[in-house]
Amino acid sequence: MIKSILDNDLYKFTMQMAVLELFPDSHAEYRFTNRGKQRFTESFVEELKRAIEEDLPKMALAEEEYLWIRENCPFFKPMYLEYLRNYRFRPEEVCVALNEDMNLEIRVKGPWHSTILWEIVLMAMVSELYFNTVETGWKENCGKLPFGPEPTADFLPYESLLAAYDERVLEMGKALDGKKCSFSEFGTRRRRSFEIHDRVIKTLKGLPALAGTSNVYLAKKYGLTPIGTVGHEWIMGISALLGLRKANYFAFESWAEVYGGNLGIALSDTFGSKAFFKDFSLKLAKLYDGVRHDSGDPFAFVDRVVEHYTKIGIDPLKKVVVFSDALDALDAIRLKEYCEGKINCSFGIGTSLTNNSDFFRESPPLNMVIKLHEINGIPVVKLSDSGEKETGDRDALRVANYVFGRKGLDE
Numbered sequence: 001m002i003k004s005i006l007d008n009d010l011y012k013f014t015m016q017m018a019v020l021e022l023f024p025d026s027h028a029e030y031r032f033t034n035r036g037k038q039r040f041t042e043s044f045v046e047e048l049k050r051a052i053e054e055d056l057p058k059m060a061l062a063e064e065e066y067l068w069i070r071e072n073c074p075f076f077k078p079m080y081l082e083y084l085r086n087y088r089f090r091p092e093e094v095c096v097a098l099n100e101d102m103n104l105e106i107r108v109k110g111p112w113h114s115t116i117l118w119e120i121v122l123m124a125m126v127s128e129l130y131f132n133t134v135e136t137g138w139k140e141n142c143g144k145l146p147f148g149p150e151p152t153a154d155f156l157p158y159e160s161l162l163a164a165y166d167e168r169v170l171e172m173g174k175a176l177d178g179k180k181c182s183f184s185e186f187g188t189r190r191r192r193s194f195e196i197h198d199r200v201i202k203t204l205k206g207l208p209a210l211a212g213t214s215n216v217y218l219a220k221k222y223g224l225t226p227i228g229t230v231g232h233e234w235i236m237g238i239s240a241l242l243g244l245r246k247a248n249y250f251a252f253e254s255w256a257e258v259y260g261g262n263l264g265i266a267l268s269d270t271f272g273s274k275a276f277f278k279d280f281s282l283k284l285a286k287l288y289d290g291v292r293h294d295s296g297d298p299f300a301f302v303d304r305v306v307e308h309y310t311k312i313g314i315d316p317l318k319k320v321v322v323f324s325d326a327l328d329a330l331d332a333i334r335l336k337e338y339c340e341g342k343i344n345c346s347f348g349i350g351t352s353l354t355n356n357s358d359f360f361r362e363s364p365p366l367n368m369v370i371k372l373h374e375i376n377g378i379p380v381v382k383l384s385d386s387g388e389k390e391t392g393d394r395d396a397l398r399v400a401n402y403v404f405g406r407k408g409l410d411e
Helices: 010-022 042-058 063-072 078-086 118-133 158-178 194-204 216-222 232-241 247-259 273-279 282-287 298-311 329-339 394-403
Strands: 027-034 094-098 104-111 183-185 210-213 265-267 290-293 320-323 344-349 368-375
Touching (some): 010 078, 010 216, 010 232, 010 247, 042 094, 042 118, 063 078, 104 118, 158 194, 158 344, 194 216, 210 216, 232 368, 247 273, 247 282, 290 298, 320 329
Parallel strands (some): 265 290, 290 320
């Protein structure tokens, strides 16, 4: 299910280097949350445990991978690349169980710099294994299910199903390309399978609008640019290590300390965009190339970020917004049209490419996350601009919402 140690998203490696440099002694705990209705089986758990204990520890950075990443990711420092050369997944950091409701429980605990690489590979494995062992009808009886653009009861062999999916992906890619929507593929974590993910990249490769992929292994395989900067967990972790109220500011300053002007896209919604803009000073706004939107109304966010840049004397047309919140091609095209003449934009498109819910109508992707839960025993939270995306300990959420003026302390 995981083909290489590089079969992971770039931003996990970039954060790993930053953690090693600034917080090498910090310990982390991550927890899995299933937001959907799908449930799991004992055999699923057994196979997931086997893969964690037997397959992943064998993976190591191959020499040609080392040479490629050194050449194509110059922002990685030599010391970090030596660390990555020696990195191995440690199964003892992961606990997997099935609760009484047949829901999956996963906890990852250990040094932050070590545990940080588990999130994406675990989610990709959970997704692929679920569709191989629990919900198998999409593959075994695909002719009896309404797949594709139009429901059909005709028998459709698996290879024909894959070909039809290729056509759907190409259709989306050409629509984006036709509107000059620069986009990157972000679909590792909820892909239906590695096979489908690989075919997606192969299908899209060559389109001028495709800027790259977050998956480092597939970027290497297909000669694409690996895309990624920073995730919510960086800001969440720093909220415990350096302070909650100014966590955004501390996180962006710390990131710049490690990377200088490289990887300069600021993630905006960890504690809500109001808190973000309060900390996104003139210095940071000049230093960073742009901001990433990942929750809340994207059109309202465009207006807000344009207003912020204009107010502090920066031309918004010299900056960029990266949209990455559950996008499909039509969403991206509408946002591109809205941004025209206001600010530059690009798009990170994930699950709709690697596990499209319209195509697999009767077998939708899992709605799941793995989020940072504690740093050094201190609970951390994500508030977001969308209430359903809030994660973390209930009491910690209550305190954080109060600190950022979103709710009263007793709410």
